[in-house]
Structures are given as structure tokens and as C-alpha cells.
Amino acid sequence: MRLKHPSVYLKGTTGMVGASALALVISAGFVGTAAAENSLKKMDPASSSISYSTFYTLDDTNETTPVDGNFNQLLGINSGNVIVGYDGDGTQKPNKGYVLVPSNHYSGENFPHSTQTQVIGINSALFPTTVGFWIDTNGNNFGFTNKDGVFVKVEDPHSGSVQGLTTNQLLGVNNHDIAVGFYLDSKGNAHGYTYNVDSKKFTGLSLTTLGSNSITSFMATGINDDGIIVGSATTSTGVTIGFFGTEGDFQPVAFQKTTATMLLGINNKGIAVGTVTNSSGVSEGLVFSIANDQGIAVNDPLNKPTAAFGVTGTTINGINDNNDIVGFYSDGLKVHGFLGVPN
Numbered sequence: 001m002r003l004k005h006p007s008v009y010l011k012g013t014t015g016m017v018g019a020s021a022l023a024l025v026i027s028a029g030f031v032g033t034a035a036a037e038n039s040l041k042k043m044d045p046a047s048s049s050i051s052y053s054t055f056y057t058l059d060d061t062n063e064t065t066p067v068d069g070n071f072n073q074l075l076g077i078n079s080g081n082v083i084v085g086y087d088g089d090g091t092q093k094p095n096k097g098y099v100l101v102p103s104n105h106y107s108g109e110n111f112p113h114s115t116q117t118q119v120i121g122i123n124s125a126l127f128p129t130t131v132g133f134w135i136d137t138n139g140n141n142f143g144f145t146n147k148d149g150v151f152v153k154v155e156d157p158h159s160g161s162v163q164g165l166t167t168n169q170l171l172g173v174n175n176h177d178i179a180v181g182f183y184l185d186s187k188g189n190a191h192g193y194t195y196n197v198d199s200k201k202f203t204g205l206s207l208t209t210l211g212s213n214s215i216t217s218f219m220a221t222g223i224n225d226d227g228i229i230v231g232s233a234t235t236s237t238g239v240t241i242g243f244f245g246t247e248g249d250f251q252p253v254a255f256q257k258t259t260a261t262m263l264l265g266i267n268n269k270g271i272a273v274g275t276v277t278n279s280s281g282v283s284e285g286l287v288f289s290i291a292n293d294q295g296i297a298v299n300d301p302l303n304k305p306t307a308a309f310g311v312t313g314t315t316i317n318g319i320n321d322n323n324d325i326v327g328f329y330s331d332g333l334k335v336h337g338f339l340g341v342p343n
Helices: 034-039
Strands: 015-017 021-023 025-027 052-057 072-077 083-087 096-101 105-108 116-122 130-135 141-147 150-154 168-173 178-184 190-196 202-204 213-223 229-235 240-246 249-255 258-266 271-278 283-289 294-298 314-319 325-330 335-342
Touching: 083 325, 083 335, 130 178, 141 178, 168 258, 190 229, 229 271, 240 271, 258 283, 283 325
Parallel strands: 072 116, 072 314, 072 335, 096 116, 116 168, 141 168, 168 213, 190 213, 213 258, 240 258, 258 314, 283 314
Antiparallel strands: 015 052, 021 294, 052 335, 072 083, 072 325, 083 096, 083 116, 096 105, 116 130, 130 141, 130 168, 141 150, 168 178, 178 190, 178 213, 190 202, 213 229, 229 240, 229 258, 240 249, 249 258, 258 271, 271 283, 271 314, 283 294, 314 325, 325 335
16 A cells, blocks of 8 residues: 555544643653752643643544554654554454544554554655564564555664564654664563665664663654654663664753653654653653653543553654654553644
């Protein structure tokens, strides 16, 4: 399937409106103890140029294809407002990828002969490139690219085997067709890399420390046209923190009074998105300005702390250059995809 930008943006008619912006205390370096709190900056939401109060719940209900109305995740959005994601929780029903032109034009996108597919990243080319991962009949994970309707399997040559299975995933792609993702080594540790869609060249990323923290595992999850990469890393003490930057100059992002931070996407304005886990163990959506070293929590107004299919609260996974955001939330029973439009 070859995609083309729509000439108009069709907003969803099932819009949900509500305010859900919260201030977060943030540090550009990882904060390990409360004693460091005085060195942190607190964001005044009124000083931010970005805020969100309009949300649209968008779930695949196209009965002409296998769908799961109980589980949808929207994972990427481009500047033409084309969205990618998938439905199916992967256990009760398989992951099935799709491309969405809001509000309800869904097209299935699944790697040929795969048992499950997640479409995660999309760029803003006239005919957009998409990336993600797929699962074979044995349970192996492989990345994929789809450029001009041609699917290509992606497997980093350094990939290891964990209990007989390999894992590769592509999680983002920029307008230069440079994708980012990760593979697992034989010990189960993740290693981030970039992948040139055209030349099919892998370039490994190096991340052994963030601030004063030793890093054992990391994933590259998003990249913009300036080559700024975002992702998440696991420290030697088992803490998950976010990071941004370029090879040799990655900077940590972590938040006071949270237990985990993940950056999952970035646009060409230097605005990153992701999620934090609060002290109650609930996910909250994160919008983070790299230039200002400031962030806000943005949660779908219909989200609930109660888990559905292992998902709590809100996660933001993608952002375009209009600062539109996409992600998913739990309502306590189901997992829904959402689109958030800035004020």
C-alpha cells in the first residue's frame, strides 16, 4: 500500500473535550534523592506555549477487517495528520497494524505473512514511510520499513537470541528516512541504533552513562530531521529514565516524585512526548520541551488509573510539527487511542 497525504484534515466527530494539564518538577539530570529538589525547575503551565484541552477518542471499528474494539493504540502522527497504530492486545486478539486518516478512514497495514504487526512511526514525506515491528510464527520480533508500498524486514546483525528468540523493533523515522530502534543481545539487554531506510545501513548508538548513572540497556524511540534522538534507558539500579541528544552527547531526563520516565517521540520543534510513572504506579502523558528543559503532564480526560490489559492512565507516543499528539489511555475496562489537539 502506497500512502499519500490527504489534502484536508478530517477531525474526528467523536471528540472528547477536557482540561488535563499538570505541572511537573523536572531535572535535566537524573534526580536520585529528594535532597536534590531545590536544584529543580518547576514549570508554570501558563508560561508554556503548548497546552491541550481537546481530545478525540479514535478506535478502529471497521468491521470489514479483523478489529478489537477493546484495545487500540495510536503511536505516530505526521504533519499531514495521518496516524499509525494497531488494535488487538496481543493475547486475546493479535496485534493488527493500521493507518488512520481521522476520523474513521482505517487501512490495515501488516507485514506479509506475519502473525502480529504494530505500526509505530510515520514520516511526513508526500508518500510517507512507515516503520514498526512484526512477529513471526515462532515468536521472533523483526523491525520493518514500508516505503512506497514495499515492505522490508529489518534485523540488526548484532542481535542476540534470548530463549531461542530474537527481538528487533523500529520505533520512529524522520523525513530523511533515518529510522531508530533497538535490538536485544543474548543477555536480554537492549541496544539502540539508527537505520538508513534507503541504504539499509545500521549504525549502533553508544550509551553507557547518563549523568552519574551507569546504563545497562537503552532504546532509541524517536528522531527528528536535525538528528536529535529520544529514548529511554535502564540504569544499573533498575530505574528507567528518558534521554535526548545525538551520538556522544545524550542528556538524561527524569522527574521528581516519579518512578520512571520514557521519551517516545519528538518533532522538528524539539518537543518530545512520552510518559512518566507517578508514585501511585499510574502512567501520565508527558510533553517536554528540550530547549526550555520543561515539561507538563497531559492526560486524556477520560483516562482512569485502573488498569485495562495492563495499561493505566495515559501514554503519549507521537507528536507532529503542529504539536498534535497521539497515544492511548485506559478507561478501566478498555484501552483507547486518542488524538490531542493543542489550544
